[in-house]
Amino acid sequence: GAGVSQSPSNKVTEKGKDVELRCDPISGHTALYWYRQSLGQGLEFLIYFQGNSAPDKSGLPSDRFSAERTGGSVSTLTIQRTQQEDSAVYLCASSLATGVGSGNTIYFGEGSWLTVV
Amino acid sequence: AQTVTQSQPEMSVQEAETVTLSCTYDTSESDYYLFWYKQPPSRQMILVIRQEAYKQQNATENRFSVNFQKAAKSFSLKISDSQLGDAAMYFCAYRSRHNKLIFGTGTLLAVQP
Numbered sequence: 001g002a003g004v005s006q007s008p009s010n011k012v013t014e015k016g017k018d019v020e021l022r023c024d025p026i027s028g029h030t031a032l033y034w035y036r037q038s039l040g041q042g043l044e045f046l047i048y049f050q051g052n053s054a055p056d057k058s059g060l061p062s063d064r065f066s067a068e069r070t071g072g073s074v075s076t077l078t079i080q081r082t083q084q085e086d087s088a089v090y091l092c093a094s095s096l097a098t099g100v101g102s103g104n105t106i107y108f109g110e111g112s113w114l115t116v117v
Numbered sequence: 118a119q120t121v122t123q124s125q126p127e128m129s130v131q132e133a134e135t136v137t138l139s140c141t142y143d144t145s146e147s148d149y150y151l152f153w154y155k156q157p158p159s160r161q162m163i164l165v166i167r168q169e170a171y172k173q174q175n176a177t178e179n180r181f182s183v184n185f186q187k188a189a190k191s192f193s194l195k196i197s198d199s200q201l202g203d204a205a206m207y208f209c210a211y212r213s214r215h216n217k218l219i220f221g222t223g224t225l226l227a228v229q230p
Contacts, residue, residue: 031216042208042222056217089160093218106152106218108162 002026004109006092012115013082021077021112025094032075033093033106034067043091049075082116089113119144121211123221130199131229137184138194138224140209150212151185151192156223157205165207168192196226204228 005024013019025032034046045059049069060066064082069075079086089111096104120143130136142151153165168176168185175183180200184193196203209221 033218035220043220045217045219048217050216055215091160091162093162095216105164105167106212111160 004092004094004107006090006109006112008112009110010113010115012117015084015116016081018078018080019082019114021079021090021092021114023075023077023092023094023109025073025075025092026107027073029094029096029107030072031095031106032069034075034077035091035093036061036088037091037111038088046077046090079114082114084116087114087116119146119149119211119213119217119219121209121219121221123209123224125224126222127225127227129227129229130196132199132201134199135195135197136199136226138196138207138209138226140192140194140221142190142192142209142211144190144211144213146214148214151183152210152212152218153181153183153192153194154208154210154220155203155205156208162208166194199228201228201230 032049035043048056064080067077091111093108095106151168155163180197
């Protein structure tokens with residue numbers, strides 16, 4: 001696609017329910033990132049994919065959070081048994097990642113706004 | 118672990134004036150990239166400028182320029198001739214050799230007409 005696409009753009013869910021957030025990166029981008037941004041806060045790193053593997057999962061806040069990427073393309077972030085503190089914007093980004101420490105531009109989607117009530 | 122610090126939660130500038138946003142970072146790596154991103158109310162993250170750590174020359178993009186001080190681990194953004202459309206949240210970011218992108222907490226810039 002032309003840009004990073006995320007869905008849903010907005011999601012309201014009840015506490016305790018599971019949610020899935022989807023990210024469709026720019027075609028050909030091998031690197032994919034998930035970030036969480038709470039209201040008025042900075043971007044909190046969650047997980048990074050290179051192809052289908054996740055070299056860095058250090059930012060996942062708890063075992064209720066998981067992510068996968070299949071076919072080196074679409075990624076899904078799953079939050080199980082949602083809590084009110086999970087309410088935030090979840091941003092996905094992608095880039096070409098050639099070599100170590102690439103300076104290739106990272107492109108962001110418009111985010112999925114999750115509200116847990 | 119790398120960290121990025123933005124010590125100015127909010128800044129204000131008059132239209133047509135110049136403003137500088139501060140950013141410091143901590144790392145033990147010698148090769149990395151630094152970025153400034155802009156996030157308007159639409160939430161879309163927009164790349165403003167980037168700097169390769171191995172380059173001594175400061176990056177410039179039209180009205181935006183950086184002051185990169187590698188030894189001091191400082192990476193400030195200067196916006197010249199500020200425009201109303203520059204009002205946004207600005208994030209400084211560090212990209213490590215492992216391609217992990219780490220953000221500061223942001224500076225909210227207001228532009229006064």
